[in-house]
Amino acid sequence: MLDIRYIRDNAEHVREAAAQKGYPVDVAALVDLDDKRRELLGKAEAVRRERNGLASQVSGKPSAEQLEHGKALKAELSTLEDGLAVTEEKFVTVLKTVPNMPLPDVPIGESEDGNVVASEWGEKPQFDFEPKNHWQIAEQHGWIDKERAAKVAGARFAYLKGGLVRLHMAMVQWALDQLMDEKIITKLVADNHLKISAKPFIPVLPPLMIRTEVYDAMDRLEPREDRYKIEGEELWLQGSAEHVLGSMHMNEIFDEKDLPLRYVGYATSFRREAGSYGKDMEGIFRLHQFDKLEMESLATAETALDEHLLLIALQEYLMRELKIPYRMINKCTYDIGKPNARGWDLEAWLPGQGKYRETHTADYMTDYQARRLQTRVRRNDGAVELVHTNDATALAQRPLIAIIENYQTADGNVRIPEVLRPYLGGRKLL
RNA sequence: GGAGAGAUGGCCGAGUGGUCGAUGGCACCGGUCUUGAAAACCGGCAUGCGAAAGCAUCGUGGGUUCGAAUCCCACUCUCUCCGCCA
Numbered sequence: 001m002l003d004i005r006y007i008r009d010n011a012e013h014v015r016e017a018a019a020q021k022g023y024p025v026d027v028a029a030l031v032d033l034d035d036k037r038r039e040l041l042g043k044a045e046a047v048r049r050e051r052n053g054l055a056s057q058v059s060g061k062p063s064a065e066q067l068e069h070g071k072a073l074k075a076e077l078s079t080l081e082d083g084l085a086v087t088e089e090k091f092v093t094v095l096k097t098v099p100n101m102p103l104p105d106v107p108i109g110e111s112e113d114g115n116v117v118a119s120e121w122g123e124k125p126q127f128d129f130e131p132k133n134h135w136q137i138a139e140q141h142g143w144i145d146k147e148r149a150a151k152v153a154g155a156r157f158a159y160l161k162g163g164l165v166r167l168h169m170a171m172v173q174w175a176l177d178q179l180m181d182e183k184i185i186t187k188l189v190a191d192n193h194l195k196i197s198a199k200p201f202i203p204v205l206p207p208l209m210i211r212t213e214v215y216d217a218m219d220r221l222e223p224r225e226d227r228y229k230i231e232g233e234e235l236w237l238q239g240s241a242e243h244v245l246g247s248m249h250m251n252e253i254f255d256e257k258d259l260p261l262r263y264v265g266y267a268t269s270f271r272r273e274a275g276s277y278g279k280d281m282e283g284i285f286r287l288h289q290f291d292k293l294e295m296e297s298l299a300t301a302e303t304a305l306d307e308h309l310l311l312i313a314l315q316e317y318l319m320r321e322l323k324i325p326y327r328m329i330n331k332c333t334y335d336i337g338k339p340n341a342r343g344w345d346l347e348a349w350l351p352g353q354g355k356y357r358e359t360h361t362a363d364y365m366t367d368y369q370a371r372r373l374q375t376r377v378r379r380n381d382g383a384v385e386l387v388h389t390n391d392a393t394a395l396a397q398r399p400l401i402a403i404i405e406n407y408q409t410a411d412g413n414v415r416i417p418e419v420l421r422p423y424l425g426g427r428k429l430l
Numbered sequence: 431g432g433a434g435a436g437a438u439g440g441c442c443g444a445g446u447g448g449u450c451g452a453u454g455g456c457a458c459c460g461g462u463c464u465u466g467a468a469a470a471c472c473g474g475c476a477u478g479c480g481a482a483a484g485c486a487u488c489g490u491g492g493g494u495u496c497g498a499a500u501c502c503c504a505c506u507c508u509c510u511c512c513g514c515c516a
Binding site: 052 | 440448449459475476477478479480483484485486495496497506
């Protein structure tokens with residue numbers, strides 16, 4: 001959520017930027033609602049003040065006069081509060097629809113076509129045979145069983161089996177070790193000229209369910225059609241570890257010395273994929289359920305953009321170590337998402353499909369999420385401010401696809417990336 | 431799942447209808463004293479809204495009352511015992 005004072009002071013910019021993000025807002029109507037809300041609030045506070053004054057005068061039994069006065073005030077306050085509640089609800093409903101403001105370097109665009117390729121890395125592997133898709137390779141080894149998964153759970157589910165499971169576990173364990181290594185973070189901070197701490201990440205296995213109220217405060221509940229709700233409960237299956245990591249410190253105030261706080265969470269994520277019927281039905285590119293290693297960071301306002309850049313640097317580092325070609329996408333206003341101020345994607349080269357596909361995303365939310373979560377920091381000078389939040393994919397099942405397709409051999413085997421070999425006990429995948 | 435107890439400021443802990451945003455202690459910050467430190471003493475020390483006066487907040491939401499941290503209801507969470515179970 002944005003600060004209403006910011007919206008009032010920058011009404012035209014907010015209107016324009018919201019439209020550029022594809023979330024048009026009637027800012028004038030919002031300001032009118034705020035005016036009305038403030039007016040009613042002022043009136044109600046004046047009556048409360050009178051009530052408090054009266055109550056402090058009474059000791060023992062109130063006089064008939066005092067009783068009558070009190071009853072009149074009570075009735076008046078009740079009317080005002082009813083009107084205030086209605087106005088407040090309308091106001092908050094509209095306020096919640098205002099998206100976060102994009103940073104100046106976010107390209108303006110009206111569709112995905114407005115995204116800008118910022119850089120490319122790596123040599124695309126040359127094969128002296130026709131490279132296969134990951135599902136063709138997996139089929140050969142019995143690594144993916146979607147038919148039986150459909151029998152048990154329905155479409156867009158899969159059993160992952162055998163060598164693929166070992167590869168997945170190795171990849172996750174390796175990535176965890178990288179993120180917990182202060183030397184690696186120190187180097188990336190220095191190489192990218194970032195002015196932030198080199199504190200390592202804290203690994204977390206979070207709950208996979210999240211309450212309605214908290215999910216909404218994270219601004220990740222919508223669109224609800226893409227979430228799974230637990231029947232009879234105010235609980236949802238989380239769609240990304242970000243949702244349960246970012247909300248972890250709701251209603252808390254940090255000391256400045258404790259920031260930045262960096263978590264790497266491993267979680268199975270659930271998505272209904274509503275609106276993507278027929279899209280990416282083959283393989284494990286788009287499932288209702290996938291395992292993901294996710295980075296989350298809470299930081300002060302002036303360090304959070306560098307924090308964002310660090311998370312992106314880490315994504316690139318992990319892919320470079322795995323030697324998978326990729327390109328970085330600076331997503332445009334239309335594509336970054338409502339709570340984002342900035343958002344970059346990493347797209348890995350998939351030789352089997354002959355194109356780059358999104359495997360990572362990095363989101364910088366400024367204080368937009370923290371405002372509703374009320375996650376704050378007490379600065380060294382005593383001032384209390386909202387924290388700034390960042391999240392970014394470390395590694396998930398899509399990078400696994402990238403490994404399979406980039407490391408395939410003519411006979412349908414998959415070579416193991418060098419950095420993962422120690423984690424696979426020197427054995428072959430199969 | 432059954433029975434019971436509880437939730438107060440960073441922490442501990444008073445407060446069971448009338449100046450309670452809340453006694454006290456610890457921690458923390460500033461000062462006096464000291465060569466320095468400790469101790470002692472003095473002062474400060476929640477959050478939001480508001481230019482301010484002030485208003486709100488004692489787990490959350492609702493209710494009773496002229497007046498609620500205190501009474502009633504619902505919900506959430508914690509603890510104890512029993513049952514069940516990775």
